[in-house]
Amino acid sequence: MDPPEIRKPSVRIVTNGSNALPNRNNTGTAKRKKVRLQPGHSALDWSHKVVTDGAKGLLITGLDTLVQDSEFQRLNAGTVMNQVAHRIPTYKIRPLMAINSKILKNHQDYLSKHDFWAVYKGKVYCLSYYLDFHPGGIEIIIDHATRDPPDIRGAFDRYHRWVSAEKLLETCLVGKYVED
Numbered sequence: 001m002d003p004p005e006i007r008k009p010s011v012r013i014v015t016n017g018s019n020a021l022p023n024r025n026n027t028g029t030a031k032r033k034k035v036r037l038q039p040g041h042s043a044l045d046w047s048h049k050v051v052t053d054g055a056k057g058l059l060i061t062g063l064d065t066l067v068q069d070s071e072f073q074r075l076n077a078g079t080v081m082n083q084v085a086h087r088i089p090t091y092k093i094r095p096l097m098a099i100n101s102k103i104l105k106n107h108q109d110y111l112s113k114h115d116f117w118a119v120y121k122g123k124v125y126c127l128s129y130y131l132d133f134h135p136g137g138i139e140i141i142i143d144h145a146t147r148d149p150p151d152i153r154g155a156f157d158r159y160h161r162w163v164s165a166e167k168l169l170e171t172c173l174v175g176k177y178v179e180d
């Protein structure tokens, strides 16, 4: 018996010649583009860093300048300042520290990336250490986090709604974002 005839699909697949995926795929999320991470920067390495350094509050940069910032002192008088002075990890401080756009801008050193904070769902996170672990690269986060308004929630959801940022950045929490 002759083998069944194999028919070519009638749908023509059109590419732009660079193997790029279309701008939006059928799940409604945006084009995916992974970067090559440095050795020691896998998701597993990040989980380890969170429970070691993060738990001790060591994943937060810029605290020395923060406590001297008069705008920060104005917004966070009393019990919060006390906890910061006692070096309580910021993710444990209650009520959360209040950060406005003026304070945030002093911690968005996107050229050296040594002190980089971003707003996600109304909370301020320190991404200085996480940036090198981000599978989508550093620039895309910096680009969105330095826009006005600064909340990266929309962009985040367009690329990976399924990722739990709150969990990944649990110990990178600086405080809550407040309007000026």
Ligand code: HEM
Pocket (backbone or CB within 6 Å): 031, 032, 033, 034, 035, 134, 135, 136, 137, 140, 141, 144, 145, 152, 155, 156, 159, 160, 163, 164, 165, 166, 168, 169
């Ligand atoms: C403006 C904000 C952000 C944008 C536009 C963005 C974009 C991207 C892109 C383009 C990728 C590569 C997608 C792929 O090919 O898999 C990616 C992957 C990823 N990003 Fe982001 N990202 C943002 C913020 C964040 C933040 C704050 C976190 C962590 C808390 C994060 C966690 C991840 C993870 C875990 C992956 C891997 C997802 C997977 O493999 O399924 N991203 N991101």
